[in-house]
Amino acid sequence: xxxxKSVLSGEEAxxxxxxxxxxxxxxxxxGWGTRLKGFVACFVVGAACTVLGVCVLxxxxxxLTLFIVFYTFGNICALGSTMFLMGPMKQLKRMCDKTxxxxxxxxxTCLVLTLCAAFxxxxxxxxxxxxxxxxxxFTWYSLSYIPCVREAIMRMVAVCLx
Numbered sequence: 001x002x003x004x005k006s007v008l009s010g011e012e013a014x015x016x017x018x019x020x021x022x023x024x025x026x027x028x029x030x031g032w033g034t035r036l037k038g039f040v041a042c043f044v045v046g047a048a049c050t051v052l053g054v055c056v057l058x059x060x061x062x063x064l065t066l067f068i069v070f071y072t073f074g075n076i077c078a079l080g081s082t083m084f085l086m087g088p089m090k091q092l093k094r095m096c097d098k099t100x101x102x103x104x105x106x107x108x109t110c111l112v113l114t115l116c117a118a119f120x121x122x123x124x125x126x127x128x129x130x131x132x133x134x135x136x137x138f139t140w141y142s143l144s145y146i147p148c149v150r151e152a153i154m155r156m157v158a159v160c161l162x
Contacts, residue, residue, distance in 0.1 A: 030084070038084035046077030068118040068127050072111055075138055079107075100144045107137040 030038070053070030057063050083091045095104045110133040117127035143149045 029087075035084045039081045042077050042081035042084060046074040046079075046081060049074030049077060064124050064127070065118055068114055068124075068131065071131060072114050072134070075111060075134055079138075100141060103137055103141040103144060107134065107141050110134045110137055 049070045053067045053074060056070065057067040059066065086094065094100065110130050114127055114130035114134060117123050117130055140150070143153070
C-alpha cells in the first residue's frame, strides 16, 4: 500500500533521481551522541593498535610484521574515526579538497604500499620507509584542518634551510 501511495504521489520518481551515494548518506544518519561514541571508540581502537604495534616491534621474527599491520590498521581506524564526526560523504569530499588531495593520495598510497611491501614483496626495509612516509603524510593531512599551520611550517622550514 505504501508503495502505491508513493507512486501515485510522485515520491517514487524523486527517490529514483537520487544517486546511490545520497541514498547511503541518508540511510546512515546518526545522532550526535552516537557519532561522538563512534568517533571515540574508533579513535581509541586506532591508538591502541598503534601502541600495540610499537610494543610488538621488538619480538623476534614476527615483530616487524605485526608492527606494520597494527600501525597501518591504527592509522586506518584513526582516519575512519573522523568520518563519524562529519559523516562519510562530507569527510570524503573534504579529503579530496584541493588543499588536501595530494596529502590524501600520498597517505592512502603509503598505507597500501606498506602492506604490499610487508606481505607481497617481503621487503621490510621498504615497509619501514612507507611507515615513515605514513607518519609524515598523516601529519601533513591532519595539519591541513588547522588554518594557516601548514603555511607557517613551510615558512619555518624555508627560514631554517637558508
